[in-house]
Amino acid sequence: MLRIEWGQTARGTVRMSGAKNAALPVLASALFARRSTLHNIPHIGDVMMLLRIFESYGVTVRFEGNTVELDTSDMRPESDDPGLVKKIRASILLIPALLHRFGRVDLPYPGGCNLGKRPIDEHVNGLRMLGYGFSESDGLLSFSGDWFRHDVELSTFFSVTATENLLAASAFRPGTTKIRLAAIEPHVMDVVGFLRACGARIETSYDHSFEVSGISELPEHVEYTVIHDYLESGFFILLGALCAEEFIDIEHARIGDLGSFLIKASEAGVCYELRSNDTIRVHNSRSNLRAISLQTNVFPGFPTDIQSPFTVMLTQAEGISRVHEILFEGRFNMLMELEAMKGHSAILNPHEALIFGPTKLRGTTVTSWDLRSGASMILAGLIAEGETRITNVEYIERGYEDILGKLRSLGIQIDRIES
Ligand code: EPU
Numbered sequence: 001m002l003r004i005e006w007g008q009t010a011r012g013t014v015r016m017s018g019a020k021n022a023a024l025p026v027l028a029s030a031l032f033a034r035r036s037t038l039h040n041i042p043h044i045g046d047v048m049m050l051l052r053i054f055e056s057y058g059v060t061v062r063f064e065g066n067t068v069e070l071d072t073s074d075m076r077p078e079s080d081d082p083g084l085v086k087k088i089r090a091s092i093l094l095i096p097a098l099l100h101r102f103g104r105v106d107l108p109y110p111g112g113c114n115l116g117k118r119p120i121d122e123h124v125n126g127l128r129m130l131g132y133g134f135s136e137s138d139g140l141l142s143f144s145g146d147w148f149r150h151d152v153e154l155s156t157f158f159s160v161t162a163t164e165n166l167l168a169a170s171a172f173r174p175g176t177t178k179i180r181l182a183a184i185e186p187h188v189m190d191v192v193g194f195l196r197a198c199g200a201r202i203e204t205s206y207d208h209s210f211e212v213s214g215i216s217e218l219p220e221h222v223e224y225t226v227i228h229d230y231l232e233s234g235f236f237i238l239l240g241a242l243c244a245e246e247f248i249d250i251e252h253a254r255i256g257d258l259g260s261f262l263i264k265a266s267e268a269g270v271c272y273e274l275r276s277n278d279t280i281r282v283h284n285s286r287s288n289l290r291a292i293s294l295q296t297n298v299f300p301g302f303p304t305d306i307q308s309p310f311t312v313m314l315t316q317a318e319g320i321s322r323v324h325e326i327l328f329e330g331r332f333n334m335l336m337e338l339e340a341m342k343g344h345s346a347i348l349n350p351h352e353a354l355i356f357g358p359t360k361l362r363g364t365t366v367t368s369w370d371l372r373s374g375a376s377m378i379l380a381g382l383i384a385e386g387e388t389r390i391t392n393v394e395y396i397e398r399g400y401e402d403i404l405g406k407l408r409s410l411g412i413q414i415d416r417i418e419s
Pocket of ligand 1: 020021022024089090118119120121122123158159160161162183185187304305326327328371372399
Protein backbone atom coordinates (compact mmCIF):
# COMPACT_ATOMS: atom_id res chain seq x y z
CA MET A 1 0.00 0.00 0.00
CA LEU A 2 1.01 3.65 -0.28
CA ARG A 3 1.56 5.97 2.68
CA ILE A 4 1.21 9.72 2.18
CA GLU A 5 1.91 12.47 4.67
CA TRP A 6 -0.03 15.65 4.20
CA GLY A 7 1.28 19.19 3.88
CA GLN A 8 3.83 18.41 1.14
CA THR A 9 4.32 20.83 -1.71
CA ALA A 10 5.48 20.24 -5.28
CA ARG A 11 8.05 22.19 -7.27
CA GLY A 12 10.06 21.62 -10.44
CA THR A 13 9.37 19.87 -13.72
CA VAL A 14 7.81 16.55 -14.59
CA ARG A 15 7.81 14.89 -18.02
CA MET A 16 4.88 12.82 -19.25
CA SER A 17 5.27 9.19 -20.37
CA GLY A 18 3.94 7.42 -23.42
CA ALA A 19 0.16 7.05 -23.39
CA LYS A 20 -1.21 3.77 -21.99
CA ASN A 21 -4.34 3.93 -24.11
CA ALA A 22 -2.29 4.45 -27.29
CA ALA A 23 0.48 1.97 -26.45
CA LEU A 24 -1.94 -0.95 -25.90
CA PRO A 25 -3.78 -0.80 -29.26
CA VAL A 26 -0.62 0.10 -31.18
CA LEU A 27 1.17 -2.93 -29.69
CA ALA A 28 -1.79 -5.13 -30.58
CA SER A 29 -1.95 -3.77 -34.15
CA ALA A 30 1.79 -4.43 -34.47
CA LEU A 31 0.96 -8.16 -34.39
CA PHE A 32 0.01 -7.75 -38.07
CA ALA A 33 3.67 -7.02 -38.91
CA ARG A 34 6.40 -9.67 -38.92
CA ARG A 35 8.69 -7.40 -36.90
CA SER A 36 8.08 -4.06 -35.25
CA THR A 37 9.97 -1.47 -33.22
CA LEU A 38 7.79 0.74 -31.05
CA HIS A 39 9.11 3.71 -29.09
CA ASN A 40 7.79 5.65 -26.08
CA ILE A 41 6.06 2.60 -24.60
CA PRO A 42 5.45 3.11 -20.85
CA HIS A 43 6.57 0.54 -18.28
CA ILE A 44 3.16 0.00 -16.67
CA GLY A 45 1.23 -3.01 -15.45
CA ASP A 46 -1.18 -3.18 -18.41
CA VAL A 47 1.64 -3.04 -20.98
CA MET A 48 3.70 -5.66 -19.12
CA MET A 49 0.62 -7.91 -18.97
CA LEU A 50 -0.16 -7.45 -22.68
CA LEU A 51 3.45 -8.34 -23.52
CA ARG A 52 3.22 -11.48 -21.34
CA ILE A 53 0.07 -12.38 -23.24
CA PHE A 54 1.94 -11.85 -26.54
CA GLU A 55 4.65 -14.22 -25.31
CA SER A 56 2.01 -16.78 -24.41
CA TYR A 57 1.09 -16.74 -28.12
CA GLY A 58 4.71 -17.32 -29.15
CA VAL A 59 5.62 -13.71 -30.00
CA THR A 60 9.23 -12.76 -29.20
CA VAL A 61 9.31 -9.59 -27.11
CA ARG A 62 12.23 -7.32 -26.18
CA PHE A 63 11.53 -4.32 -23.96
CA GLU A 64 14.51 -2.03 -23.34
CA GLY A 65 14.26 1.55 -22.15
CA ASN A 66 10.92 2.57 -23.59
CA THR A 67 11.31 0.63 -26.84
CA VAL A 68 9.55 -2.63 -27.56
CA GLU A 69 10.64 -4.94 -30.35
CA LEU A 70 8.25 -7.66 -31.46
CA ASP A 71 8.88 -10.61 -33.75
CA THR A 72 5.74 -12.53 -34.68
CA SER A 73 7.44 -15.18 -36.91
CA ASP A 74 6.59 -17.99 -34.46
CA MET A 75 3.19 -16.70 -33.33
CA ARG A 76 0.65 -19.42 -32.53
CA PRO A 77 -3.17 -19.31 -32.74
CA GLU A 78 -3.59 -20.23 -29.08
CA SER A 79 -2.18 -18.93 -25.83
CA ASP A 80 -0.37 -21.40 -23.59
CA ASP A 81 -1.74 -19.44 -20.59
CA PRO A 82 -5.34 -18.35 -21.41
CA GLY A 83 -5.88 -17.19 -17.80
CA LEU A 84 -3.65 -14.16 -18.54
CA VAL A 85 -6.11 -12.89 -21.15
CA LYS A 86 -8.78 -12.40 -18.48
CA LYS A 87 -6.61 -10.01 -16.53
CA ILE A 88 -6.83 -6.98 -18.81
CA ARG A 89 -9.57 -5.46 -20.91
CA ALA A 90 -7.01 -4.66 -23.63
CA SER A 91 -6.68 -8.34 -24.55
CA ILE A 92 -9.76 -7.77 -26.70
CA LEU A 93 -7.41 -5.87 -29.01
CA LEU A 94 -5.71 -9.17 -29.96
CA ILE A 95 -8.74 -10.34 -31.93
CA PRO A 96 -8.09 -8.69 -35.36
CA ALA A 97 -4.50 -9.88 -35.79
CA LEU A 98 -5.23 -13.42 -34.54
CA LEU A 99 -8.28 -13.68 -36.81
CA HIS A 100 -6.37 -12.39 -39.79
CA ARG A 101 -3.43 -14.74 -39.28
CA PHE A 102 -5.21 -17.93 -38.22
CA GLY A 103 -8.87 -17.52 -39.23
CA ARG A 104 -10.02 -18.30 -35.69
CA VAL A 105 -9.82 -16.82 -32.17
CA ASP A 106 -11.08 -18.26 -28.88
CA LEU A 107 -10.71 -15.68 -26.16
CA PRO A 108 -11.96 -15.67 -22.57
CA TYR A 109 -14.13 -12.61 -21.85
CA PRO A 110 -11.53 -9.92 -21.05
CA GLY A 111 -11.23 -8.46 -17.53
CA GLY A 112 -10.01 -4.98 -16.57
CA CYS A 113 -10.82 -2.09 -14.26
CA ASN A 114 -13.90 -2.24 -12.11
CA LEU A 115 -15.92 0.48 -13.87
CA GLY A 116 -19.37 -1.11 -14.12
CA LYS A 117 -20.90 -2.53 -17.28
CA ARG A 118 -18.30 -3.11 -20.04
CA PRO A 119 -20.20 -4.53 -23.03
CA ILE A 120 -18.43 -5.61 -26.23
CA ASP A 121 -21.38 -5.60 -28.63
CA GLU A 122 -19.81 -2.95 -30.90
CA HIS A 123 -16.71 -5.14 -31.36
CA VAL A 124 -18.86 -8.16 -32.19
CA ASN A 125 -21.24 -6.30 -34.53
CA GLY A 126 -18.37 -4.68 -36.42
CA LEU A 127 -16.39 -7.89 -36.85
CA ARG A 128 -19.55 -9.63 -38.09
CA MET A 129 -20.07 -6.82 -40.61
CA LEU A 130 -16.53 -7.51 -41.87
CA GLY A 131 -17.47 -11.15 -42.48
CA TYR A 132 -16.44 -13.06 -39.38
CA GLY A 133 -18.65 -15.53 -37.51
CA PHE A 134 -19.15 -15.20 -33.76
CA SER A 135 -20.36 -17.40 -30.92
CA GLU A 136 -20.09 -17.26 -27.14
CA SER A 137 -20.34 -20.01 -24.58
CA ASP A 138 -19.18 -20.31 -20.95
CA GLY A 139 -17.46 -16.93 -21.08
CA LEU A 140 -15.43 -17.91 -24.16
CA LEU A 141 -15.70 -15.62 -27.18
CA SER A 142 -15.11 -17.37 -30.50
CA PHE A 143 -14.64 -15.60 -33.82
CA SER A 144 -13.86 -17.44 -37.04
CA GLY A 145 -13.94 -17.27 -40.80
CA ASP A 146 -12.54 -15.04 -43.50
CA TRP A 147 -13.07 -11.33 -44.15
CA PHE A 148 -15.37 -10.10 -46.89
CA ARG A 149 -13.66 -8.72 -49.96
CA HIS A 150 -16.37 -6.17 -50.77
CA ASP A 151 -16.79 -2.65 -49.38
CA VAL A 152 -18.40 -2.47 -45.94
CA GLU A 153 -20.01 0.28 -43.89
CA LEU A 154 -20.34 -0.09 -40.11
CA SER A 155 -20.68 1.99 -36.91
CA THR A 156 -18.83 1.77 -33.60
CA PHE A 157 -21.00 4.16 -31.55
CA PHE A 158 -17.99 6.06 -30.17
CA SER A 159 -16.49 3.04 -28.41
CA VAL A 160 -12.74 3.61 -28.18
CA THR A 161 -11.43 0.04 -28.34
CA ALA A 162 -14.15 -1.08 -30.77
CA THR A 163 -13.07 1.72 -33.15
CA GLU A 164 -9.40 0.70 -32.71
CA ASN A 165 -10.20 -2.97 -33.32
CA LEU A 166 -12.25 -2.28 -36.43
CA LEU A 167 -9.65 0.11 -37.82
CA ALA A 168 -7.02 -2.63 -37.43
CA ALA A 169 -9.30 -5.34 -38.83
CA SER A 170 -10.10 -3.11 -41.86
CA ALA A 171 -6.56 -1.96 -42.57
CA PHE A 172 -5.38 -5.37 -43.79
CA ARG A 173 -8.55 -6.40 -45.63
CA PRO A 174 -8.88 -5.73 -49.33
CA GLY A 175 -11.82 -3.40 -49.96
CA THR A 176 -12.89 -0.17 -48.35
CA THR A 177 -14.41 0.08 -44.89
CA LYS A 178 -16.39 3.11 -43.82
CA ILE A 179 -16.48 3.35 -40.01
CA ARG A 180 -19.21 5.73 -38.87
CA LEU A 181 -19.81 7.19 -35.37
CA ALA A 182 -16.18 6.42 -34.65
CA ALA A 183 -14.31 7.41 -31.50
CA ILE A 184 -11.62 10.01 -32.30
CA GLU A 185 -9.76 10.14 -28.98
CA PRO A 186 -6.06 11.04 -29.40
CA HIS A 187 -5.13 7.39 -28.77
CA VAL A 188 -7.51 6.27 -31.54
CA MET A 189 -5.82 8.77 -33.87
CA ASP A 190 -2.47 7.30 -32.84
CA VAL A 191 -3.67 3.87 -34.01
CA VAL A 192 -4.60 5.55 -37.30
CA GLY A 193 -1.03 6.96 -37.41
CA PHE A 194 0.42 3.51 -36.81
CA LEU A 195 -1.75 1.82 -39.45
CA ARG A 196 -0.78 4.53 -41.93
CA ALA A 197 2.87 3.78 -41.09
CA CYS A 198 2.04 0.17 -42.08
CA GLY A 199 0.83 1.41 -45.47
CA ALA A 200 -2.96 1.56 -44.93
CA ARG A 201 -4.80 4.54 -46.40
CA ILE A 202 -7.19 6.03 -43.85
CA GLU A 203 -9.20 9.19 -44.43
CA THR A 204 -10.85 11.02 -41.54
CA SER A 205 -13.97 13.19 -41.73
CA TYR A 206 -15.40 15.95 -39.54
CA ASP A 207 -18.42 13.74 -38.76
CA HIS A 208 -16.58 11.11 -36.68
CA SER A 209 -16.05 8.73 -39.57
CA PHE A 210 -13.07 6.97 -41.12
CA GLU A 211 -12.67 5.51 -44.58
CA VAL A 212 -10.07 2.75 -44.60
CA SER A 213 -8.59 1.41 -47.82
CA GLY A 214 -6.93 -1.80 -46.72
CA ILE A 215 -3.67 -3.31 -47.90
CA SER A 216 -3.36 -6.99 -48.67
CA GLU A 217 0.30 -7.44 -47.78
CA LEU A 218 1.28 -7.59 -44.12
CA PRO A 219 4.22 -5.31 -43.29
CA GLU A 220 7.65 -6.93 -42.91
CA HIS A 221 8.94 -4.31 -40.43
CA VAL A 222 7.33 -1.20 -39.00
CA GLU A 223 8.73 1.44 -36.65
CA TYR A 224 6.55 3.91 -34.75
CA THR A 225 6.61 6.29 -31.76
CA VAL A 226 3.55 6.39 -29.52
CA ILE A 227 2.15 9.75 -28.31
CA HIS A 228 2.59 11.08 -24.77
CA ASP A 229 -0.18 10.70 -22.22
CA TYR A 230 -2.65 13.61 -22.02
CA LEU A 231 -4.57 11.78 -19.27
CA GLU A 232 -1.44 11.60 -17.13
CA SER A 233 -0.79 15.27 -17.77
CA GLY A 234 -4.36 16.08 -16.63
CA PHE A 235 -3.55 14.36 -13.33
CA PHE A 236 -0.35 16.39 -12.84
CA ILE A 237 -2.12 19.65 -13.75
CA LEU A 238 -4.58 18.99 -10.93
CA LEU A 239 -1.73 18.07 -8.60
CA GLY A 240 -0.04 21.39 -9.42
CA ALA A 241 -3.26 23.31 -8.79
CA LEU A 242 -3.67 21.66 -5.38
CA CYS A 243 -0.12 21.21 -4.10
CA ALA A 244 2.43 23.33 -5.98
CA GLU A 245 4.66 25.38 -3.71
CA GLU A 246 4.28 28.10 -6.32
CA PHE A 247 4.04 26.33 -9.69
CA ILE A 248 5.11 23.14 -11.47
CA ASP A 249 5.97 22.62 -15.14
CA ILE A 250 4.60 19.64 -17.07
CA GLU A 251 6.50 18.66 -20.20
CA HIS A 252 5.06 16.72 -23.16
CA ALA A 253 1.65 17.70 -21.79
CA ARG A 254 -0.30 17.17 -25.07
CA ILE A 255 -1.89 20.59 -24.55
CA GLY A 256 -3.77 20.30 -27.86
CA ASP A 257 -5.66 17.25 -26.59
CA LEU A 258 -6.70 18.85 -23.31
CA GLY A 259 -9.07 21.51 -24.70
CA SER A 260 -12.27 20.76 -22.79
CA PHE A 261 -10.36 19.78 -19.66
CA LEU A 262 -8.48 23.11 -19.63
CA ILE A 263 -11.69 25.09 -20.18
CA LYS A 264 -13.27 23.39 -17.14
CA ALA A 265 -10.07 23.74 -15.10
CA SER A 266 -10.01 27.49 -15.84
CA GLU A 267 -13.69 27.78 -14.96
CA ALA A 268 -12.93 26.10 -11.61
CA GLY A 269 -10.17 28.65 -10.97
CA VAL A 270 -7.05 26.69 -11.97
CA CYS A 271 -4.36 29.13 -13.06
CA TYR A 272 -1.94 27.96 -15.77
CA GLU A 273 0.25 29.26 -18.58
CA LEU A 274 0.91 27.50 -21.88
CA ARG A 275 4.62 27.60 -22.66
CA SER A 276 6.63 26.55 -25.69
CA ASN A 277 7.50 22.91 -26.46
CA ASP A 278 4.17 21.52 -25.25
CA THR A 279 4.88 22.52 -21.65
CA ILE A 280 2.24 23.79 -19.25
CA ARG A 281 3.02 25.72 -16.05
CA VAL A 282 0.38 25.25 -13.35
CA HIS A 283 0.21 27.59 -10.37
CA ASN A 284 -1.11 26.66 -6.96
CA SER A 285 -4.78 27.66 -7.26
CA ARG A 286 -6.11 26.16 -4.03
CA SER A 287 -7.40 29.43 -2.55
CA ASN A 288 -9.09 30.33 -5.81
CA LEU A 289 -11.17 27.22 -6.55
CA ARG A 290 -14.91 27.53 -7.24
CA ALA A 291 -17.67 24.99 -7.86
CA ILE A 292 -18.57 24.10 -11.45
CA SER A 293 -20.82 21.77 -13.40
CA LEU A 294 -19.01 19.08 -15.34
CA GLN A 295 -20.08 16.42 -17.80
CA THR A 296 -17.77 13.75 -19.21
CA ASN A 297 -18.13 12.88 -22.85
CA VAL A 298 -16.45 11.25 -25.82
CA PHE A 299 -13.54 13.22 -27.30
CA PRO A 300 -13.29 16.18 -27.70
CA GLY A 301 -15.54 16.35 -24.62
CA PHE A 302 -14.24 16.19 -21.07
CA PRO A 303 -12.39 12.85 -20.61
CA THR A 304 -13.94 10.33 -18.21
CA ASP A 305 -10.39 9.31 -17.26
CA ILE A 306 -9.69 12.71 -15.64
CA GLN A 307 -13.07 13.02 -13.96
CA SER A 308 -12.01 11.29 -10.72
CA PRO A 309 -8.97 13.50 -9.93
CA PHE A 310 -10.99 16.55 -10.97
CA THR A 311 -13.69 15.53 -8.51
CA VAL A 312 -11.07 15.37 -5.74
CA MET A 313 -10.10 18.94 -6.63
CA LEU A 314 -13.76 20.01 -6.49
CA THR A 315 -13.90 18.99 -2.80
CA GLN A 316 -11.71 22.07 -2.27
CA ALA A 317 -13.85 24.43 -4.39
CA GLU A 318 -16.23 26.96 -2.90
CA GLY A 319 -19.87 25.90 -3.53
CA ILE A 320 -21.72 22.87 -4.88
CA SER A 321 -20.33 21.19 -7.99
CA ARG A 322 -22.33 18.85 -10.19
CA VAL A 323 -20.52 15.96 -11.89
CA HIS A 324 -22.27 14.03 -14.65
CA GLU A 325 -20.32 10.88 -15.61
CA ILE A 326 -22.04 9.67 -18.75
CA LEU A 327 -19.78 6.70 -19.51
CA PHE A 328 -18.96 4.55 -16.48
CA GLU A 329 -21.22 4.33 -13.41
CA GLY A 330 -18.41 2.58 -11.46
CA ARG A 331 -16.38 5.80 -11.38
CA PHE A 332 -18.46 7.10 -8.44
CA ASN A 333 -17.25 4.25 -6.21
CA MET A 334 -14.44 6.65 -5.38
CA LEU A 335 -16.90 8.95 -3.60
CA MET A 336 -17.20 6.36 -0.83
CA GLU A 337 -13.46 6.73 -0.21
CA LEU A 338 -13.74 10.53 -0.18
CA GLU A 339 -16.63 10.18 2.25
CA ALA A 340 -14.34 8.12 4.54
CA MET A 341 -11.93 11.06 4.36
CA LYS A 342 -14.76 13.39 5.45
CA GLY A 343 -15.39 14.69 1.95
CA HIS A 344 -19.01 15.62 1.38
CA SER A 345 -20.89 14.42 -1.70
CA ALA A 346 -24.32 13.17 -2.73
CA ILE A 347 -24.81 10.53 -5.42
CA LEU A 348 -28.04 11.47 -7.20
CA ASN A 349 -28.07 8.41 -9.47
CA PRO A 350 -25.35 6.11 -10.89
CA HIS A 351 -24.24 8.85 -13.30
CA GLU A 352 -24.68 12.10 -11.36
CA ALA A 353 -23.23 13.42 -8.12
CA LEU A 354 -22.99 16.67 -6.19
CA ILE A 355 -19.73 17.62 -4.50
CA PHE A 356 -19.96 20.07 -1.62
CA GLY A 357 -16.97 22.26 -0.96
CA PRO A 358 -14.71 23.28 0.40
CA THR A 359 -14.28 20.41 2.84
CA LYS A 360 -11.31 19.62 5.01
CA LEU A 361 -10.29 16.07 4.07
CA ARG A 362 -8.82 13.84 6.79
CA GLY A 363 -6.33 11.04 6.16
CA THR A 364 -7.41 7.44 6.65
CA THR A 365 -7.02 4.11 4.84
CA VAL A 366 -8.73 4.17 1.45
CA THR A 367 -8.77 1.84 -1.52
CA SER A 368 -8.26 2.13 -5.28
CA TRP A 369 -11.40 1.00 -7.07
CA ASP A 370 -9.78 1.43 -10.45
CA LEU A 371 -6.72 2.98 -12.01
CA ARG A 372 -7.98 6.58 -12.05
CA SER A 373 -9.65 6.54 -8.64
CA GLY A 374 -6.44 5.08 -7.15
CA ALA A 375 -4.38 7.95 -8.56
CA SER A 376 -7.02 10.39 -7.35
CA MET A 377 -6.55 9.06 -3.82
CA ILE A 378 -2.94 10.24 -4.04
CA LEU A 379 -4.22 13.78 -4.65
CA ALA A 380 -6.71 13.41 -1.80
CA GLY A 381 -3.95 12.11 0.49
CA LEU A 382 -1.73 15.10 -0.29
CA ILE A 383 -4.41 17.59 0.76
CA ALA A 384 -5.93 15.60 3.65
CA GLU A 385 -4.88 16.31 7.19
CA GLY A 386 -2.81 13.49 8.74
CA GLU A 387 -1.67 10.27 7.13
CA THR A 388 -3.43 8.54 4.22
CA ARG A 389 -2.89 4.92 3.24
CA ILE A 390 -3.99 3.62 -0.15
CA THR A 391 -4.59 -0.08 -0.81
CA ASN A 392 -4.89 -1.92 -4.15
CA VAL A 393 -1.94 0.03 -5.52
CA GLU A 394 -1.65 -2.46 -8.42
CA TYR A 395 -4.50 -0.56 -10.07
CA ILE A 396 -2.47 2.65 -10.09
CA GLU A 397 0.59 0.80 -11.41
CA ARG A 398 -1.48 -0.54 -14.31
CA GLY A 399 -1.48 2.86 -15.94
CA TYR A 400 0.98 5.37 -14.46
CA GLU A 401 4.66 4.88 -15.25
CA ASP A 402 6.93 5.34 -12.24
CA ILE A 403 4.40 7.55 -10.48
CA LEU A 404 6.34 7.54 -7.22
CA GLY A 405 9.54 8.52 -9.05
CA LYS A 406 7.73 11.37 -10.80
CA LEU A 407 6.26 12.60 -7.51
CA ARG A 408 9.70 12.39 -5.86
CA SER A 409 11.17 14.45 -8.69
CA LEU A 410 8.63 17.14 -7.69
CA GLY A 411 9.74 16.89 -4.04
CA ILE A 412 6.79 14.78 -2.87
CA GLN A 413 7.60 11.75 -0.77
CA ILE A 414 5.19 8.81 -0.91
CA ASP A 415 6.24 5.45 0.51
CA ARG A 416 5.23 2.02 -0.68
CA ILE A 417 4.84 -0.13 2.42
CA GLU A 418 3.86 -3.74 3.03
CA SER A 419 0.15 -4.17 3.67
N1 EPU B 1 -19.86 0.43 -24.94
C1 EPU B 1 -20.93 -0.29 -25.44
N2 EPU B 1 -20.66 -1.35 -26.28
C2 EPU B 1 -19.41 -1.71 -26.63
C3 EPU B 1 -18.32 -0.98 -26.12
C4 EPU B 1 -18.60 0.11 -25.27
O1 EPU B 1 -22.07 0.00 -25.13
O2 EPU B 1 -19.24 -2.67 -27.39
C5 EPU B 1 -20.12 1.58 -24.05
C6 EPU B 1 -19.49 1.36 -22.66
O3 EPU B 1 -20.40 0.72 -21.78
C7 EPU B 1 -19.19 2.77 -22.20
C8 EPU B 1 -18.89 3.50 -23.50
O4 EPU B 1 -19.43 2.71 -24.56
O5 EPU B 1 -20.30 3.36 -21.60
C9 EPU B 1 -17.43 3.74 -23.72
O6 EPU B 1 -16.73 2.52 -23.73
P1 EPU B 1 -15.46 2.32 -24.64
O7 EPU B 1 -15.63 1.07 -25.43
O8 EPU B 1 -15.17 3.58 -25.38
O9 EPU B 1 -14.35 2.08 -23.56
P2 EPU B 1 -13.14 1.12 -23.72
O10 EPU B 1 -12.70 1.10 -25.13
O11 EPU B 1 -13.42 -0.16 -23.03
C10 EPU B 1 -11.32 2.96 -23.39
C11 EPU B 1 -10.18 3.20 -22.46
C12 EPU B 1 -10.71 3.55 -21.09
C13 EPU B 1 -11.53 4.83 -21.23
C14 EPU B 1 -12.66 4.59 -22.26
C15 EPU B 1 -13.48 5.84 -22.55
C16 EPU B 1 -8.41 1.84 -23.31
C17 EPU B 1 -7.54 0.62 -23.19
N3 EPU B 1 -9.34 2.01 -22.41
O12 EPU B 1 -12.07 1.88 -22.85
O13 EPU B 1 -9.61 3.80 -20.26
O14 EPU B 1 -12.08 5.19 -20.00
O15 EPU B 1 -12.11 4.15 -23.49
O16 EPU B 1 -12.67 6.84 -23.09
O17 EPU B 1 -8.21 2.63 -24.22
C18 EPU B 1 -8.48 4.10 -18.26
O18 EPU B 1 -7.51 4.46 -18.94
O19 EPU B 1 -8.52 4.20 -17.00
C19 EPU B 1 -9.62 3.51 -18.94
C20 EPU B 1 -10.58 2.83 -18.32
